[in-house]
Amino acid sequence: MALMTVEEATSLITSGVTALGVEDVPVQAAAGRVLARDLAARRTQPPADMSAMDGYAVRGADIAETPAHLTVIGESAAGRPFAGTVGTGQAVRIFTGAVVPEGADTVVIQENVSREGDTITTTAPTAALRNVRKRGCDFSQSTPGLFAGRRLTGRDIMLAAAMDHATVPVARRPRVALLQTGDELVLPGQGTGNDSEIVVSNAFGLAELARRAGADVTDLGLIKDDLAAIRAVVARALSGEFDLVVSSGGASVGDHDLMAPALKAEGVDLSVHKIALRPGKPLMFGHRGAVRVLGLPGNPVSSHVCGMIYLVPLIRALQGDSRPGPVPVPARLAADLPPNDVRRDFMRATLERRADGSIHAIPCASQDSAMLSILSAADCLLVRPPFAPAGRVGDPCEIIPFED
Numbered sequence: 166m167a168l169m170t171v172e173e174a175t176s177l178i179t180s181g182v183t184a185l186g187v188e189d190v191p192v193q194a195a196a197g198r199v200l201a202r203d204l205a206a207r208r209t210q211p212p213a214d215m216s217a218m219d220g221y222a223v224r225g226a227d228i229a230e231t232p233a234h235l236t237v238i239g240e241s242a243a244g245r246p247f248a249g250t251v252g253t254g255q256a257v258r259i260f261t262g263a264v265v266p267e268g269a270d271t272v273v274i275q276e277n278v279s280r281e282g283d284t285i286t287t288t289a290p291t292a293a294l295r296n297v298r299k300r301g302c303d304f305s306q307s308t309p310g311l312f313a314g315r316r317l318t319g320r321d322i323m324l325a326a327a328m329d330h331a332t333v334p335v336a337r338r339p340r341v342a343l344l345q346t347g348d349e350l351v352l353p354g355q356g357t358g359n360d361s362e363i364v365v366s367n368a369f370g371l372a373e374l375a376r377r378a379g380a381d382v383t384d385l386g387l388i389k390d391d392l393a394a395i396r397a398v399v400a401r402a403l404s405g406e407f408d409l410v411v412s413s414g415g416a417s418v419g420d421h422d423l424m425a426p427a428l429k430a431e432g433v434d435l436s437v438h439k440i441a442l443r444p445g446k447p448l449m450f451g452h453r454g455a456v457r458v459l460g461l462p463g464n465p466v467s468s469h470v471c472g473m474i475y476l477v478p479l480i481r482a483l484q485g486d487s488r489p490g491p492v493p494v495p496a497r498l499a500a501d502l503p504p505n506d507v508r509r510d511f512m513r514a515t516l517e518r519r520a521d522g523s524i525h526a527i528p529c530a531s532q533d534s535a536m537l538s539i540l541s542a543a544d545c546l547l548v549r550p551p552f553a554p555a556g557r558v559g560d561p562c563e564i565i566p567f568e569d
């Protein structure tokens with residue numbers, strides 16, 4: 166079977182994918198969710214010219230010379246504006262966040278004023294218009310401030326709230342089911358001490374990736390290498406409770422690799438591929454009706470790397486995320502590397518920041534796709550394109566930092 170490129174595989178999995186649906190959530194619960202529609206401001210901010218400092222609201226022309234003498238005629242505090250107008254030679258005591266009264270256009274900070282009774286004298290120059298936030302300088306009513314497809318940050322929900330949205334429309338969370346197969350697998354703490362046992366780990370990492378990408382995740386547990394047993398769990402996973410079914414293990418060509426036969430027997434339109442990717446050669450993808458199925462390799466590092474490369478972008482695309490893919494960032498090689506072969510290599514590497522600010526990637530000593538101690542100690546994936554020539558220390562390279 167010819168190897169498929171990673172680009173072809175990514176496109177097979179994510180192209181044409183759109184958001185599953187829309188729901189309104191309280192703005193304070195919207196961080197990490199993908200905005201489903203453009204969000205326009207429901208009000209103008211600031212709603213009036215407002216003071217940025219504690220001091221005195223004056224007419225700028227009145228304080229062109231220092232010292233200037235002015236008469237204090239009232240007070241404007243946040244939430245309690247001054248009702249009158251500031252005339253020539255007059256000032257209003259004002260506090261940060263208060264509306265600048267009619268007639269005034271400048272605020273002199275109180276440190277630059279001496280006061281006696283109702284008379285103030287400026288003690289340092291203040292440029293006209295200083296210390297005033299103009300009406301609408303942040304945003305204006307009806308103008309979009311956040312756009313559909315954006316994964317909302319904590320900063321974004323501050324903006325949404327300030328734009329007066331109590332709820333925001335976000336993409337519904339994709340519902341993801343995880344399956345793990347293998348006669349050798351036992352849950353942590355539940356082994357019998359038999360040397361042929363392997364304690365499961367894949368679903369824990371995949372669940373974490375999927376949740377952080379915005380999915381609701383259900384782990385359907387361990388399944389024995391038995392066609393009927395796998396079919397039973399697959400049938401449940403496909404029954405409409407989930408949007409995406411993700412398996413790990415049984416994706417290769419061994420006699421006990423029963424995931425593909427089970428999925429096909431349950432009516433999944435499945436394609437099985439070998440990808441020019443290291444780690445992560447075997448890959449399955451398909452669907453039954455609206456339910457998508459992604460079959461990842463069993464080797465733990467392979468399953469996790471494929472989770473980053475395929476699963477996370479798919480979950481994001483199912484929310485209409487405008488930036489679904491992992492974003493490589495530039496770094497420099499901290500070790501010589503041999504030329505690469507046909508498989509795109511995602512090497513586990515640690516990162517070192519040098520005194521000049523440059524970031525250097527140090528490939529881990531072993532790149533075995535079963536070694537979780539190495540995956541855990543690494544900071545990033547060091548990307549080596551197919552047929553990359555030998556790399557030298559200091560050469561530019563690309564990395565995909567781990568996000569957790």
Ligand SMILES: Nc1nc2c(c(=O)[nH]1)N[C@H]1C(S)=C(S)[C@@H](COP(=O)(O)OP(=O)(O)OC[C@H]3O[C@@H](n4cnc5c(N)ncnc54)[C@H](O)[C@@H]3O)O[C@H]1N2
Binds near residue numbers: 345363365367467534
């Ligand atoms: N003749 C060939 N053999 C293999 C090929 C190949 O092209 N030709 N590909 C190799 C590659 S690459 C990979 S990756 C593995 C993937 O195989 P499977 O997806 O069928 O995975 P399993 O055989 O089920 O398991 C592999 C390995 O991973 C352990 N495992 C499985 N599930 C879990 C889990 N949930 N948590 C922790 N560890 C798990 C399992 O015990 C095995 O050790 O195939 C190569 N073979």
Ligand code: MOO
Binds near residue numbers: 444445446447464535
């Ligand atoms: O490429 Mo496999 O995915 O060696 O572990």
